[in-house]
Amino acid sequence: MLFSRFIILIILLSTFINNAQQLATSSELVQKALQNKEELQKTSLVKKVPFENIGPTIMSGRVVDLEVNPEKPSEFYVGYASGGVWHTTNNGTTFLPILDSSNTQNVGDIAVHWPTKTIYVGTGENNASRSSYAGIGILKSTDNGKSWRNMGLLDAHHFATILIHPKNPDVVVVGVTGHLYSSNDERGVYKTTDGGESWKQTLFIDDNSGIIDLQRSPKNYNIMFATSWTKDRKAWNFEGSGENSAIYKSVDAGESWTKISTKTSGFPTGEGVGRIGIAVFNDNVVYVVHDNQFRRPQKKKTKEKSKLVKADFKTMSNSEFLNLEDKSLNAFLKTNGFQEKYRAENVKQMVRSGNVKPIDLAKYLEDANSMLFDTPVIGAEVYKSIDGGKNWKKTHDDYLDGIYFSYGYYFGHIHVSPVNENDIYIYGVPIVKSKDGGKTFKSINAENVHADHHALWINPKDPNHLVNGNDGGVNITYDDGENWIKNNAPAVGQFYAVNVDNEKPYNVYGGLQDNGVWKGSNNARENKSWHQRGQYPWKSIMGGDGMQIQIDNRNSNVVYTGFQFGNYYRLNLENGRRKYIQPKHELGENPYRFNWQTPILLSPHNQDILYLGGNKLMRSMNQGDNWEAISDDLTKGGKKGNVAYGTLATISESPLQFGLIYTGSDDGLVQVTKNGGSSWTNITGGLPQDLWVSRVIASKHKKERVYVTLNGYRWDDFNVYVYLSEDYGNTWKSINSNISLSPVNVIKEDPENENLLYLGTDNGAYVSFNRGKTWEVFNEGLPNVAIHDLVIQTEAKDLILGTHGRSIYKTNIEALQKMNTSKMDKSLLLFDVPSVKFSNQWGNPRNTWSSTIEPSVVFNFYSSSEKNVNLNIFSEGGKELKSIAFNADKGFNYTKYNLEISESVLKHLQKEKEGLEIEKAKNGKYYLPVGKYTVKLGSESSGFQVK
Numbered sequence: 001m002l003f004s005r006f007i008i009l010i011i012l013l014s015t016f017i018n019n020a021q022q023l024a025t026s027s028e029l030v031q032k033a034l035q036n037k038e039e040l041q042k043t044s045l046v047k048k049v050p051f052e053n054i055g056p057t058i059m060s061g062r063v064v065d066l067e068v069n070p071e072k073p074s075e076f077y078v079g080y081a082s083g084g085v086w087h088t089t090n091n092g093t094t095f096l097p098i099l100d101s102s103n104t105q106n107v108g109d110i111a112v113h114w115p116t117k118t119i120y121v122g123t124g125e126n127n128a129s130r131s132s133y134a135g136i137g138i139l140k141s142t143d144n145g146k147s148w149r150n151m152g153l154l155d156a157h158h159f160a161t162i163l164i165h166p167k168n169p170d171v172v173v174v175g176v177t178g179h180l181y182s183s184n185d186e187r188g189v190y191k192t193t194d195g196g197e198s199w200k201q202t203l204f205i206d207d208n209s210g211i212i213d214l215q216r217s218p219k220n221y222n223i224m225f226a227t228s229w230t231k232d233r234k235a236w237n238f239e240g241s242g243e244n245s246a247i248y249k250s251v252d253a254g255e256s257w258t259k260i261s262t263k264t265s266g267f268p269t270g271e272g273v274g275r276i277g278i279a280v281f282n283d284n285v286v287y288v289v290h291d292n293q294f295r296r297p298q299k300k301k302t303k304e305k306s307k308l309v310k311a312d313f314k315t316m317s318n319s320e321f322l323n324l325e326d327k328s329l330n331a332f333l334k335t336n337g338f339q340e341k342y343r344a345e346n347v348k349q350m351v352r353s354g355n356v357k358p359i360d361l362a363k364y365l366e367d368a369n370s371m372l373f374d375t376p377v378i379g380a381e382v383y384k385s386i387d388g389g390k391n392w393k394k395t396h397d398d399y400l401d402g403i404y405f406s407y408g409y410y411f412g413h414i415h416v417s418p419v420n421e422n423d424i425y426i427y428g429v430p431i432v433k434s435k436d437g438g439k440t441f442k443s444i445n446a447e448n449v450h451a452d453h454h455a456l457w458i459n460p461k462d463p464n465h466l467v468n469g470n471d472g473g474v475n476i477t478y479d480d481g482e483n484w485i486k487n488n489a490p491a492v493g494q495f496y497a498v499n500v501d502n503e504k505p506y507n508v509y510g511g512l513q514d515n516g517v518w519k520g521s522n523n524a525r526e527n528k529s530w531h532q533r534g535q536y537p538w539k540s541i542m543g544g545d546g547m548q549i550q551i552d553n554r555n556s557n558v559v560y561t562g563f564q565f566g567n568y569y570r571l572n573l574e575n576g577r578r579k580y581i582q583p584k585h586e587l588g589e590n591p592y593r594f595n596w597q598t599p600i601l602l603s604p605h606n607q608d609i610l611y612l613g614g615n616k617l618m619r620s621m622n623q624g625d626n627w628e629a630i631s632d633d634l635t636k637g638g639k640k641g642n643v644a645y646g647t648l649a650t651i652s653e654s655p656l657q658f659g660l661i662y663t664g665s666d667d668g669l670v671q672v673t674k675n676g677g678s679s680w681t682n683i684t685g686g687l688p689q690d691l692w693v694s695r696v697i698a699s700k701h702k703k704e705r706v707y708v709t710l711n712g713y714r715w716d717d718f719n720v721y722v723y724l725s726e727d728y729g730n731t732w733k734s735i736n737s738n739i740s741l742s743p744v745n746v747i748k749e750d751p752e753n754e755n756l757l758y759l760g761t762d763n764g765a766y767v768s769f770n771r772g773k774t775w776e777v778f779n780e781g782l783p784n785v786a787i788h789d790l791v792i793q794t795e796a797k798d799l800i801l802g803t804h805g806r807s808i809y810k811t812n813i814e815a816l817q818k819m820n821t822s823k824m825d826k827s828l829l830l831f832d833v834p835s836v837k838f839s840n841q842w843g844n845p846r847n848t849w850s851s852t853i854e855p856s857v858v859f860n861f862y863s864s865s866e867k868n869v870n871l872n873i874f875s876e877g878g879k880e881l882k883s884i885a886f887n888a889d890k891g892f893n894y895t896k897y898n899l900e901i902s903e904s905v906l907k908h909l910q911k912e913k914e915g916l917e918i919e920k921a922k923n924g925k926y927y928l929p930v931g932k933y934t935v936k937l938g939s940e941s942s943g944f945q946v947k
């Protein structure tokens with residue numbers, strides 16, 4: 001008996017430990033983490049390593065809010081979901097980022113008190129998307145974003161609307177959506193009367209129901225309406241409706257609230273009430289748009305149908321199936337993409353033999369997309385009240401199909417013209433308008449307007465002037481949607497994955513949220529000159545939500561990529577051909593489960609061999625033409641829900657041994673095979689359980705070495721999980737060390753230096769020089785943004801960062817690759833200086849009106865401490881030509897020299913090299929001529945050439 005109790009205690013303790021990481025991270029720990037990262041940024045050895053944003057910009061990114069100056073509409077602010085806040089004063093021709101100095105780029109709502117230019121930002125997107133990142137509370141700026149103060153509400157995570165009192169910027173009412181993946185009490189409506197120094201919760205519904213929209217009467221700050229939303233998102237399921245989704249009203253500026261969507265009000269109540277958006281014309285006239293999750297009444301079946309559909313087979317008996325006409329059945333099989341071997345005659349034989357049932361034909365077509373779109377809900381609908389919300393009436397008779405599809409949780413705003421109560425706008429995938437109070441609608445999408453809309457501003461002085469925010473950035477119209485201008489200057493792309501090829505110059509490839517897959521040269525100019533050329537330097541090669549990319553290293557025109565849920569293609573970029581290559585299960589088997597971001601991998605040993613992860617690992621020996629499963633299910637088997645789960649999320653094959661393959665699943669399993677899939681071993685023991693395996697990396701330097709990162713984002717767990725194994729995963733060692741609290745997305749090993757590791761989190765990028773014992777945070781030119789992927793171009797020695805919100809960054813890592821522990825103790829270490837190509841145009845303008853051409857060279861060195869240093873340049877004959885004095889930081893330092901020399905130095909060089917002539921440039925300067933020079937820093941020296 002004692003032994004049994006001991007076993008039970010061990011099981012309970014084990015369960016507690018395994019589930020411990022599933023607890024949402026507390027706001028206290030988040031606050032400490034933010035302070036910790038600020039300290040890391042100050043002391044980091046790589047804080048001066050410069051990152052350059054290389055775009056692209058043309059596809060822009062997801063807008064969540066707009067704030068336009070009503071007195072000067074050419075000035076406005078744009079909030080991007082994970083790309084910060086941007087400010088324009090020239091009608092969107094150019095933008096400046098103003099949130100870069102803050103600890104996050106994640107935005108839910110922005111509000112501006114225009115008379116005082118006081119800006120509030122509710123951080124954390126309020127859309128419940130797969131990558132709707134949590135924020136860090138309310139931020140406030142009074143100097144246009146030069147500095148920000150955190151005004152609290154850290155545990156809110158996601159924010160709806162912020163309402164500032166028009167006469168007092170210290171009075172603010174805000175809607176709080178709350179945690180995305182877990183329950184919490186910091187939800188509802190909050191109010192401050194002291195500019196955010198203190199907050200009062202004035203409305204709380206329950207710990208799973210937050211406020212998704214909050215609006216006020218345009219001329220009466222006391223009259224407010226709030227909409228609550230009950231939702232439950234898990235990695236495997238999303239319930240977007242509930243009993244406590246409702247409409248509330250306040251008549252005292254948010255101090256108290258009354259529920260007005262009652263059973264007698266005419267507005268739906270109950271479990272099927274989904275997300276609600278609200279628009280207020282005046283104290284009495286109010287509109288709402290509702291994502292109605294109640295099921296549609298079933299249509300009566302007609303006796304005769306022209307063709308078979310998937311649903312027919314779910315209830316069909318064997319005898320009914322065998323009596324189907326072959327012609328009708330074949331039409332169904334061909335139309336729905338069944339493999340050639342599945343045609344009427346042989347499928348009927350499979351049914352006769354009992355190997356297959358009619359329902360298996362329906363199951364064969366079930367995937368994450370079909371399950372989502374097959375949901376027969378009522379969907380978008382519009383209601384209107386003319387008595388301040390006491391009574392509601394639906395404005396239209398028919399279903400509003402084609403607005404939300406099944407993504408109602410992703411949308412949910414409605415707008416009414418400030419001058420005409422019958423002019424309203426709603427949006428989801430398209431944007432539509434009504435001129436008759438919602439009875440009928442007309443699309444105002446256009447060919448240069450991206451789908452998926454989230455924000456709209458209507459000019460109160462000219463209601464035909466609209467500013468629209470969508471998944472593709474900002475669009476402006478002056479004729480009520482007949483024609484649009486696209487404003488996509490900011491680099492705010494939300495990349496899931498990046499890769500590079502070996503061309504010269506090399507190209508960068510990236511897959512983005514809702515913006516497909518793009519390819520562009522790493523040194524493409526990111527400016528507006530393409531408007532003249534007619535061709536943007538980056539090219540779209542795939543639509544949908546862009547996913548992972550693999551490039552054949554023998555022929556970079558052969559590219560493997562695709563869109564969500566494993567829909568992959570083999571592309572030939574030279575001739576434009578593409579072939580769909582998603583593996584298909586056998587009829588009668590359960591369908592493969594594919595992750596939203598399905599992993600693919602070309603074998604480093606043979607570029608004809610392609611791996612693709614469903615719930616099993618698939619392998620093709622002929623570039624995706626044919627597939628075989630080389631594993632059983634490598635996950636925990638999935639969970640019941642409406643989101644694909646129990647899928648592989650990452651694959652890695654050892655570059656040192658063919659067939660040594662690792663996989664990681666979204667439900668926490670890491671597995672390895674050493675024999676090409678003949679047998680597999682679960683190596684998850686010793687790792688935290690049930691977390692998303694964001695990356696598994698087989699070492700390039702040691703066959704037994706493997707790295708794993710786990711991600712708790714889908715539990716609202718922001719802890720850092722990074723592990724190293726030196727024995728194929730039999731034992732694990734945590735190497736998270738001093739990384740600031742933030743879920744980890746990616747780890748990569750340097751191809752040249754085995755001790756050098758790179759890591760990307762939901763809030764920045766890090767490097768370790770000692771294989772994870774300590775980490776340094778990158779900072780220069782790189783905001784606090786989510787890093788989803790990174791890749792190294794080995795020949796150029798460039799590190800490429802794919803961010804989810806600020807497009808793509810790159811930096812050169814040649815100096816970092818040369819570092820080791822012993823070198824870090826050296827007082828000074830000077831790295832190789834790149835050669836400079838001489839030009840007679842230095843110091844001269846290109847033409848009469850252009851700017852002067854200035855050369856430059858960057859000297860890169862390492863210092864073991866902060867100190868004053870002198871960097872000296874000598875001629876080939878040993879004469880000192882230039883001395884540059886500056887303060888060196890501890891770590892890597894970079895200083896530019898514009899190659900200017902004095903007239904006395906010129907005369908000396910002419911003595912050294914007989915016949916040397918250097919003309920004074922038009923800017924009055926002399927520059928170094930062609931020759932060999934020496935750069936000295938302390939006892940360090942390096943050759944340097946002007947060619």
